[in-house]
Each structure stands twice: as C-alpha cells, then as structure tokens.
Amino acid sequence: xxxxxADRDGLFASLYRQRGLIGxxxxxxxxxxxxxxxxxxxxxxxxxxxxLAVYAAVFTWVIPARGATGVPYPLFLFxxxxxxxxxxxxxxxxxxxLPDNGPLLKKVMCPPEVFPAVTVLAHLVHHLLALPxxxxxxxxxxxxxxxRFPWTIVLLPFALLPLLVAVTGVALxxxxxxxxxxxxxxxxxxxxxxxxxLVPIIYPLDAxxxxxxxxxxxxxxxxPLVELYRDLVLLGRLPGPRVWLxxxxxxxxxxxxxxxxxxxxxxxxxxxx
Amino acid sequence: MSSAxxxxxxxxxxxxxxxxxxxxxxxxxxxxxxxxxxxxxKEGEGFLALDGVDLDVGAGETVGVIGPNGSGKSTLxxxxxxxxxxxxxxVDVGGRVTALIELGAGFHPEISGRENAVINxxxxxxxxxxxxxxxxxxxxFAGIGEFxxxxxxxxxxxxxxxxxxxxxxxxxxxxxxVDEILAVGDERFAHRCLDRIAQLQRRGTAILLVSHDxxxxxxxxxxxxxxxxxxxxxxxxxxxxxxxYRSDVASEEAGAPAExxxxxxxxxxxxxxxxxxxLDASDHPVRLLSSGEAAAIRLVFRVREPQHDFVFGIAxxxxxxxxxxxxxxxxxxxxxEELSVDGEIRINxxxxxxxxxxxxxxxxxxxxxxxxxxxxxxxxxxxxxAPVGWPGxxxxxxxxxxxxxxMTRSRR
Numbered sequence: 001x002x003x004x005x006a007d008r009d010g011l012f013a014s015l016y017r018q019r020g021l022i023g024x025x026x027x028x029x030x031x032x033x034x035x036x037x038x039x040x041x042x043x044x045x046x047x048x049x050x051x052l053a054v055y056a057a058v059f060t061w062v063i064p065a066r067g068a069t070g071v072p073y074p075l076f077l078f079x080x081x082x083x084x085x086x087x088x089x090x091x092x093x094x095x096x097x098l099p100d101n102g103p104l105l106k107k108v109m110c111p112p113e114v115f116p117a118v119t120v121l122a123h124l125v126h127h128l129l130a131l132p133x134x135x136x137x138x139x140x141x142x143x144x145x146x147x148r149f150p151w152t153i154v155l156l157p158f159a160l161l162p163l164l165v166a167v168t169g170v171a172l173x174x175x176x177x178x179x180x181x182x183x184x185x186x187x188x189x190x191x192x193x194x195x196x197x198l199v200p201i202i203y204p205l206d207a208x209x210x211x212x213x214x215x216x217x218x219x220x221x222x223x224p225l226v227e228l229y230r231d232l233v234l235l236g237r238l239p240g241p242r243v244w245l246x247x248x249x250x251x252x253x254x255x256x257x258x259x260x261x262x263x264x265x266x267x268x269x270x271x272x273x
Numbered sequence: 274m275s276s277a278x279x280x281x282x283x284x285x286x287x288x289x290x291x292x293x294x295x296x297x298x299x300x301x302x303x304x305x306x307x308x309x310x311x312x313x314x315k316e317g318e319g320f321l322a323l324d325g326v327d328l329d330v331g332a333g334e335t336v337g338v339i340g341p342n343g344s345g346k347s348t349l350x351x352x353x354x355x356x357x358x359x360x361x362x363x364v365d366v367g368g369r370v371t372a373l374i375e376l377g378a379g380f381h382p383e384i385s386g387r388e389n390a391v392i393n394x395x396x397x398x399x400x401x402x403x404x405x406x407x408x409x410x411x412x413x414f415a416g417i418g419e420f421x422x423x424x425x426x427x428x429x430x431x432x433x434x435x436x437x438x439x440x441x442x443x444x445x446x447x448x449x450x451v452d453e454i455l456a457v458g459d460e461r462f463a464h465r466c467l468d469r470i471a472q473l474q475r476r477g478t479a480i481l482l483v484s485h486d487x488x489x490x491x492x493x494x495x496x497x498x499x500x501x502x503x504x505x506x507x508x509x510x511x512x513x514x515x516x517x518y519r520s521d522v523a524s525e526e527a528g529a530p531a532e533x534x535x536x537x538x539x540x541x542x543x544x545x546x547x548x549x550x551x552l553d554a555s556d557h558p559v560r561l562l563s564s565g566e567a568a569a570i571r572l573v574f575r576v577r578e579p580q581h582d583f584v585f586g587i588a589x590x591x592x593x594x595x596x597x598x599x600x601x602x603x604x605x606x607x608x609x610e611e612l613s614v615d616g617e618i619r620i621n622x623x624x625x626x627x628x629x630x631x632x633x634x635x636x637x638x639x640x641x642x643x644x645x646x647x648x649x650x651x652x653x654x655x656x657x658x659a660p661v662g663w664p665g666x667x668x669x670x671x672x673x674x675x676x677x678x679x680m681t682r683s684r685r
Contacts, residue, residue, distance in 0.1 A: 021395040028392060032383035035424065107378035109356045109370070110396045267358045270351075271289060 048130035079234035080201035094171035150236025162251035169258030280330035285362035337494030368447025376437030382426035519643030540645035579613035
C-alpha cells in the first residue's frame with residue numbers, strides 16, 4: 001500500500017511514485033496563496049521587485065556601497081539573497097508543514113514525505129518566478145554599461161541542483177523533527193537569522209578582514225551553495241573545483257542526514273502530529 | 274477471490290507515547306543525550322490502546338467494531354488503514370484501502386471542490402486519470418451541481434461531507450474502513466451511503482465499521498468485534514456481540530460492576546439456561562432433521578432470583594455467522610409478568626424450512642433493556658438434511674410446473 005512503500009524502496013522512490021499528487025499539491029499551494037488577491041501571481045514577481053528597488057535605492061543614495069566584485073552592490077546583494085530566501089523560507093515552512101497537514105496524515109493516510117516535498121517545490125517555483133527580476137536588473141545594468149552580462153547564467157541548473165538537494169534533505173529532517181519537538185520552529189527561526197550573517201550574502205567572501213572569521217564563514221555549509229549560485233548567475237565566473245566539490249558534498253550529506261531522520265521518525269508522525 | 278482474507282490482524286498491540294509536557298521534555302533530552310529517539314520505546318511506557326487483537330475480515334464481509342469510548346475502536350481502524358503502525362503483532366491488508374474516518378478531511382478551503390476531489394482521490398491511491406474518469410460519478414453522487422467549481426469554503430457542511438463520501442466510495446476499495454460517518458448528513462444522504470455500502474459489500478469489499486449505532490451494526494455487519502479497554506471481549510455474529518455489549522452496558526448502568534467475562538456465555542446468573550435442545554415432531558431431542566419437518570427449540574431454565582422483567586430469545590445462525598432467524602418473546606408480543614419458579618419455554622416451528630447444512634443456535638434470557646441473565650452463544654448445533662443440496666438458507670416447499678416444455682421427472 002501507498003503508506004508502506006517507503007519501508008520497501010526508500011524515500012526517493014516513494015516521492016517519485018507520488019509525483020502526480022505532489023504536482024497537484026504544489027499547484028494547490030500556489031493557487032490557494034493568491035486566490036482572492038487582485039494581482040494574483042504578479043505578487044510572486046512584485047515582492048522581489050520591490051525588495052530589489054528598496055535595496056537599489058538604499059545602497060545607491062543612502063549608504064553608497066561599492067562591492068569589490070565589479071557589479072553594483074544592490075545586484076550583488078539580491079543575487080545572494082535569492083538562494084538564501086529559498087533556503088530559509090523552505091526550512092521555516094517545513095517546520096510547520098506536517099502539523100498543518102495533520103488531518104491528511106491522521107485521517108486520509110497520505111504518505112508524509114509528500115508534504116515537505118511540496119513545500120520545497122512551491123518555494124522553488126517562487127524562486128524561479130523571482131529570477132526574472134534579477135535578470136531584468138542585470139540587463140538594465142549591463143545596458144547602462146555598469147557591468148558585463150554574465151553568460152555563465154546558462155549554467156544555473158548546476159547551481160540549483162545542489163541547493164535543491166540540500167534544502168530537500170534538511171527540509172525532510174526538519175519536518176519530521178518539528179513534529180516531535182515543536183520548539184524547533186522557533187529555534188530554527190533564530191538560528192537562520194544568525195547563520196544569515198555567516199553566509200557571504202551582504203558581503204563578499206574576500207572582504208572579511210579576520211582570517212579566523214573567514215574560515216568560519218567558509219566552513220558554513222550554506223556558503224558554497226550561495227557562492228556557486230551567485231558566481232554563475234551574476235558574477236560571470238566559473239568557481240574552482242573546490243567550490244563545486246564542497247557544494248556537492250553539502251548536498252549529499254544534507255540529503256542523507258535529513259532523509260535518514262525522516263525515515264526513522266516516519267512511522268511516528270501520524271500519531272504524534 | 275484469493276484465499277487470504279483482505280484484512281488479517283494477529284496479536285496486534287498498539288501503545289501510544291504520552292505527550293505530556295514532561296514526557297516531551299524528557300524525550301527531547303533523551304533524544305539529544307542518549308539517542309533515544311532512534312531506539313524502540315521502552316516497554317510499559319505510554320498508553321496501551323489495543324492489546325492482543327486477532328481479526329480476519331474476508332472479501333465481501335462486513336465486521337462491526339463496537340465498544341465504549343476509548344476502547345480502541347478508532348485505533349484499530351487506523352491500523353487497518355495503514356495510518357498507524359502496530360507496536361507489536363502484524364496487520365496484513367491486501368489491496369486498496371479507503372478510510373472514511375473524517376469525511377472531507379484535508380479539503381483545502383480556498384480551492385474548488387473539483388480540484389479537492391482530484392487531490393483527495395489521488396491520496397486514496399487512484400491515478401489522476403482514474404479520478405478524472407470517475408469525476409462525473411463523484412459530482413453526481415455528491416449532488417452539489419455547479420458548486421463543484423466553487424471554493425470549498427463556500428460549501429455547507431452537508432455538501433462538504435457529501436463530496437468527501439463521494440470521493441471515498443468511488444475509489445472502489447478492496448478494504449473500506451468506516452468510522453461513525455453515517456451519523457452526519459440528512460436522512461436521504463444516509464440512505465444513499467447505506468446503499469453504496471451495500472453495493473461495495475456485493476462487490477467483495479471487506480468492510481470494517483465502527484459505530485455507536487448498534488442497530489446499524491446489526492443491520493450491516495455479518496460479524497462484530499466488541500472491544501473494551503483495548504481488549505477483545507467477544508468476536509462473533511453481530512446480533513450476539515451487540516447483545517453482549519448491551520448487556521454489559523445495562524449491568525453497568527444497574528450499578529453492578531461489569532464482570533468482564535470472556536467467551537461465548539455471559540450474564541449475571543439470576544436466571545440460568547440449564548438445557549437448550551432441538552426437538553422433533555414427537556418431542557424427542559435431535560441433532561439431525563429433514564428440511565421442512567416440524568421442530569421446536571426448548572429452553573429449560575432455573576430461577577435463582579425472581580424477575581418481573583424478562584425476555585426469552587433464540588437466534589439461528591449459519592456456521593459462517595450469517596443470521597438465519599432470530600426472535601424473542603418481547604418481539605412476538607409477550608409481556609412478562611412474573612418469573613419465580615424453574616420451568617421451560619419452547620418455540621415451535623410448524624415447518625423448519627431450512628436449506629441443508631449445519632446451524633448454530635444462540636439462546637438467551639435477559640431484561641427488556643438487554644441486561645443478560647444468561648446469554649449463551651452457539652449453545653446448540655444441528656444439521657438439516659435434504660434430498661437435494663439446495664444452496665442458500667431457505668428451502669420452502671416447492672414444485673416446478675412445466676406447462677409447455679416436455680420434461681420427465683426422475684423418481685426419487
């Protein structure tokens with residue numbers, strides 16, 4: 001039966017088998033979010049657009065900031081924020097997704113791994129909808145001659161893949177643990193705020209003066225994921241093999257840990273949630 | 274039909290962890306410090322909701338689960354539905370399971386009934402195309418017309434429930450698990466639900482039904498399981514199990530500590546049945562009769578405490594639990610006056626027109642409210658012989674009258 005498949009052939013196979021349902025639930029999630037709003041899906045575009053506009057205004061006229069990276073600072077910040085917002089938004093939602101779908105787990109016997117997957121994919125869609133805003137910003141900036149348009153952007157899927165795998169893994173682990181420990185949601189919220197400053201998003205990695213601090217930032221598992229993403233999408237440089245390798249290792253380890261936690265706790269979710 | 278029953282429970286126990294604040298905190302500490310999260314929970318911790326349940330539900334069979342609140346009925350259903358896993362023991366369920374535990378559970382208020390129906394159907398194990406193919410039937414059964422494209426939050430509670438039921442039953446499950454859902458909805462909808470459940474029974478769906486409506490259990494279920502504090506008290510033909518439950522409830526209400534007698538005979542013993550026998554036309558006790566013969570069932574009783582409120586009853590069942598006949602003195606219009614001396618009572622059948630086979634008799638004496646003085650299940654068995662092996666249970670005297678076809682009859 002559908003509820004038992006994960007015992008036999010693993011989480012991934014179960015997710016693949018439920019792909020039709022997951023797709024529908026993602027569509028439901030997106031539809032329900034904008035149902036009744038006047039602008040509908042435009043909000044997905046408008047939110048990041050406003051964010052970018054505010055950053056551009058603040059860091060151009062209020063605190064003129066110059067990145068040492070050859071691109072305007074607002075774009076630099078925005079290109080780092082996008083993957084981070086995907087990561088943190090997904091994890092925060094994953095911490096509540098199983099309790100939110102409690103009736104389905106307790107009354108309809110829906111395989112629980114479906115829900116974190118839906119959370120990840122819904123956020124991925126939002127992320128992909130925000131990307132055009134970044135692209136437009138880059139096109140405008142390049143047209144003004146302030147930067148060169150980075151053709152490495154065609155390699156974007158290779159930056160998204162490790163990010164997606166890592167976030168899915170952690171989201172699974174967080175979702176299962178949060179059922180047993182409701183504090184996790186609040187812990188996670190504070191933790192993410194802290195970690196945010198330990199990822200080179202508002203500053204470039206090379207701008208850290210203290211070598212110890214630089215090492216801490218480099219050791220942060222989120223760093224290679226964000227670095228890889230921004231290098232390819234905005235900075236137009238191919239990261240070295242160390243960054244690629246680090247991103248791949250982070251992705252695999254996150255998936256293994258998260259899916260193991262989820263697999264261990266899977267049977268207890270319906271009765272605890 | 275395969276030989277293995279669709280639902281097979283063996284020595285099933287289910288223990289819930291306690292979710293108290295302290296329990297949670299200690300489990301968090303334990304999880305962090307000792308890795309307890311990964312180990313099986315210690316035996317004896319938590320709440321034992323089910324303790325040693327064995328149950329088979331065959332294809333096309335309906336089993337009612339009755340018992341007081343907190344006796345583990347819903348836990349049993351969730352185990353069969355695959356929502357929960359047993360702590361020990363095995364739960365084998367073959368084929369597609371549909372759980373009617375809360376109708377419309379998980380409908381998203383903001384999206385349309387149509388989209389919700391598709392999502393719910395897929396959660397029940399149908400593919401997208403299967404759901405889409407059945408969608409007209411779903412909409413028709415739910416009877417909500419053009420509202421199907423409106424967001425579910427605009428539905429009345431009746432529409433909500435009807436849509437939930439419609440989706441669940443068109444999935445044509447092999448195993449259906451029903452929890453008290455027919456209590457909702459209006460009379461007309463309840464009838465349609467019962468009708469649909471009867472259709473599923475004919476299709477061979479194994480049904481497990483939890484209800485506090487004992488009349489409905491008697492009506493729908495072939496057999497019943499009576500649970501009390503997680504333990505099975507009695508499994509057997511639905512009327513007998515329901516009678517046992519009624520008797521326990523009545524004796525509890527009467528203030529008598531309910532003795533949890535396990536087995537096929539119970540009662541408080543104020544009046545006891547000494548002998549239950551089948552008599553032939555010449556009043557000789559027999560175990561074998563020819564179909565259509567005159568017969569009687571005699572109950573010899575002994576009175577220990579005189580009674581003013583008493584009912585004698587019998588039931589005839591087939592070996593597989595199917596009810597054949599049952600009646601009691603109250604049903605047949607006899608009013609109790611006094612029962613103070615030992616004696617006997619008999620029920621006469623001018624012609625016992627049963628199909629050949631083996632039959633079992635339950636006999637009881639109880640109060641009008643159901644409190645059993647003595648209730649004996651399967652206290653007597655007898656066999657009906659017939660010259661021809663007619664199938665079924667009823668064998669009325671009959672004759673073929675060929676007017677037209679040329680036929681000859683073999684002499685018997």
